[in-house]
Amino acid sequence: MTPGAIHFSAPGKLFLLGEYAVLEGAAALLTAVDRRARVRLAPAPDNQWRISAPNLGLHDQPLAGDGSLPPACDDTLADRLKVFDAVRAYVAARLDRPLPALTVHIDTADFAVDGHKLGLGSSAAVAAALTAALARAAELTLSQQTLAEWAIAAHRAAQNGTGSGGDVAVSIYGGLISYVRDTPPQALAWPAALTGRAVVTGQGASTPDLVARVYAYGQRDAAGFAADIARLGGLAREASSALADTSVFLDLAQRYFTALKTLDTHAAAGIVSARHEHLAALAAQHRGVFKSSGAGGGDVGLLFANHHSASAALYGAFAAAGAEVLDLGFNAPGLCQEPA
Numbered sequence: 001m002t003p004g005a006i007h008f009s010a011p012g013k014l015f016l017l018g019e020y021a022v023l024e025g026a027a028a029l030l031t032a033v034d035r036r037a038r039v040r041l042a043p044a045p046d047n048q049w050r051i052s053a054p055n056l057g058l059h060d061q062p063l064a065g066d067g068s069l070p071p072a073c074d075d076t077l078a079d080r081l082k083v084f085d086a087v088r089a090y091v092a093a094r095l096d097r098p099l100p101a102l103t104v105h106i107d108t109a110d111f112a113v114d115g116h117k118l119g120l121g122s123s124a125a126v127a128a129a130l131t132a133a134l135a136r137a138a139e140l141t142l143s144q145q146t147l148a149e150w151a152i153a154a155h156r157a158a159q160n161g162t163g164s165g166g167d168v169a170v171s172i173y174g175g176l177i178s179y180v181r182d183t184p185p186q187a188l189a190w191p192a193a194l195t196g197r198a199v200v201t202g203q204g205a206s207t208p209d210l211v212a213r214v215y216a217y218g219q220r221d222a223a224g225f226a227a228d229i230a231r232l233g234g235l236a237r238e239a240s241s242a243l244a245d246t247s248v249f250l251d252l253a254q255r256y257f258t259a260l261k262t263l264d265t266h267a268a269a270g271i272v273s274a275r276h277e278h279l280a281a282l283a284a285q286h287r288g289v290f291k292s293s294g295a296g297g298g299d300v301g302l303l304f305a306n307h308h309s310a311s312a313a314l315y316g317a318f319a320a321a322g323a324e325v326l327d328l329g330f331n332a333p334g335l336c337q338e339p340a
Contacts, residue, residue, distance in 0.1 A: 174334020
């Protein structure tokens with residue numbers, strides 16, 4: 001291992017279009033956002049693996065001799081360490097010698113507001129930064145594509161085999177991308193006339209639970225599920241070309257949200273809430289478009305507008321409704337090595 005500390009950071013993400021359809025092979029449109037997960041590794045002075053992740057309540061937690069979960073690890077600790085352990089195991093399995101003992105520090109403070117965790121893909125960003133840091137600790141030189149493949153596979157393992165990988169991909173590549181599951185993403189340019197904002201809806205949701213309910217619908221009604229996903233996939237295919245015209249993109253975002261509502265009505269999953277409906281109507285009054293983001297259900301939503309329509313009145317209306325429009329930069333840089 002190279003002497004000294006190793007420090008990588010990776011951005012969070014927002015799904016702009018393509019939610020659910022991406023799980024079935026359609027393209028998704030994602031942006032990296034300027035909230036970053038930071039991973040710092042340093043040689044362990046006493047040859048004892050330890051991990052600190054203050055946002056998960058972990059402080060100098062001892063690990064096993066190879067960095068795996070400690071003996072007598074309870075379910076709560078195992079859950080907090082599942083992303084770390086999946087990434088460590090994936091990287092270690094591809095080495096010809098053991099990783100050196102490390103002290104690990106993971107910082108995801110950027111991914112919460114007033115103690116409320118935002119749905120910005122903190123675990124995916126951690127997987128990206130940790131994969132890069134461990135590879136560097138092992139003195140490996142990985143291409144960006146290989147790094148993404150490793151991080152996606154490890155993150156998916158931590159999620160019991162679920163997940164498209166788009167969140168990890170955009171954490172590594174950054175910017176605005178079109179992503180098809182398990183393929184290198186296509187970089188896109190952010191339209192100058194389009195304003196995008198993340199909105200704290202004030203509700204939380206479990207992504208695995210939402211996805212499970214959607215797929216339970218697929219078990220009950222395979223034909224209906226296929227039709228709903230095909231509708232979403234067809235709209236998602238328009239995303240890259242729609243970026244060339246802001247009015248066309250705004251119309252597409254509205255149509256995608258309507259198609260998500262149709263899927264949700266059939267699946268009874270809870271993707272679109274009454275809160276979402278209220279905010280969508282409020283946005284329309286000010287020539288904006290609101291839609292859910294990612295699995296839906298809560299956490300953050302998306303507000304789009306032509307930059308001429310992105311007015312103080314629009315944002316003020318959302319604030320009056322108790323929905324905070326975040327000062328959150330889109331099109332952010334991807335994975336990078338920070339000064340140690």
